[in-house]
Amino acid sequence: MNDERELIELARNGDRSAFRTLVDSHKRQVYYLALDLLGNHHDAEDLSQEVFIKAYRSIAHFRGEAKFGSWLYRITANCCIDRRRKKQLMTLSLDHQENSDALEARSLMSNTTHPEKKMEAQTIQKDIEQALSQLSPRERTVFVLRHYNDLSLKEIGQMLEIADGTVKSLLYRAVRRLQKELAYYRSDLGIGKETN
Amino acid sequence: MNCKDCEKLLVEALYDELSAPQKQQFQAHIDDCKSCREAFLGMQATLQIMNKRERSEPQSAFWDNYWDNLEDKLEVSPTARPKTAFMHSWTFRLMAAAVVLISGIFIGREWSSLDRQLSEDFAQENLVVPDNRQNNVPQILNNPQGNPSFASRAVQMRAANYLDRSKVLVLGLINLDEDTDELDSFDFSQHTRVSNELLQEAGYLKQALNTPQSRRLQSLVVDLEAILLEIATLSQQSDIPSVERVRTDVENRGILFKINMEELRRQLKENDLKTQQETI
Structure with a gap:
């Protein structure tokens, strides 16, 4: 961590290579958080770079009270919330396209060779993405930070500067909404579907 | 438990x-x-179902080119400079305060001269500037000579006031955060009250702006009226779906953009008027 502080100090003074080292250390975390929050590669790529540009512009104001990684997470979460709010106003067809992109990207990387299993896996991924897209920006942010990034409720509250009670309330609402959206799968947690 | x-x-x-x-x-x-x-x-x-989600892994070229792509963008993004000791000093603070004070005096003088100029115009017509917020009587009726220039300006002022108040109301509403706990008990009674006042004003303005020159402004008043109607019918407490509908309508109709454009036009007109007066 001391090394990181030195790098931050150098970056503050305009040392581009120090900033590059910081980017290399954190780019995957930032990208994957953006991907979890936005649901597709293109937006995640664009947003992760926006985060580093913002960090570069404002690194002079980073006081070092939090970890550099947490600071980047916070910028990422806030940028994603803004972006998703704007995107919520877009048409359903575009949302559908986004989900299709995510699905296609995953299907290309799928190692499954059996067509039936491949199709089933694709359907589950599509339904999960669809369920996530039903959450409000803040519900999704809290859920993703807790469920996929393993931050505690307290850490999420500190990062987003909201009360612990609000974090719990958002997470509760998120899980309940996901439960409703994925009710189809609940009869068989082996990810089979209800046969009624 | x-x-x-x-x-x-x-x-x-x-x-x-x-x-x-x-x-x-x-x-x-x-x-x-x-x-x-x-x-x-x-x-x-x-x-457990959510655990089945798979993240897509980008190709290695993405990571290989990550810095190069970022660096291109950084070229046009200067880093914020850290505050120097000078910026924390009393000298700096005094200088900043002086700049703010001088700017305030300058703006105040400019503003009062514009105000005086308008007052003089009205005085020439033996009339008094109406209180737009309270008086719902069409201003043309207060003008004994039926001077179209005065009537038009009074309506424009009243429309400007209507747009300003509506903008504040709409901005306040669309910036509410639906995810905060506070909103669970949010009271919209103030919003509905102001909306109702503005709806009355819209009724007058729609008629008063029924001239070929004011078509655009009239259309904006009508657009805003639809939004104000939605706000006026909000439930007194925690009507989140309706707030979301207002936000969507404001966005779809481009309300804030249109108001900003109208403000810009108004400003340009005032500047033109001022220049003409100075030339004379």
């Missing part, structure tokens, strides 16, 4: 964030209470 207490701990229980005593109490309750047990197991099952 009762069911309400149990519900409050559900999220922490799902992610194993309960303290040992809480965990014991929670477990004891769900062992006894079928509905709480089902709620907990249902949510737990949902999280």
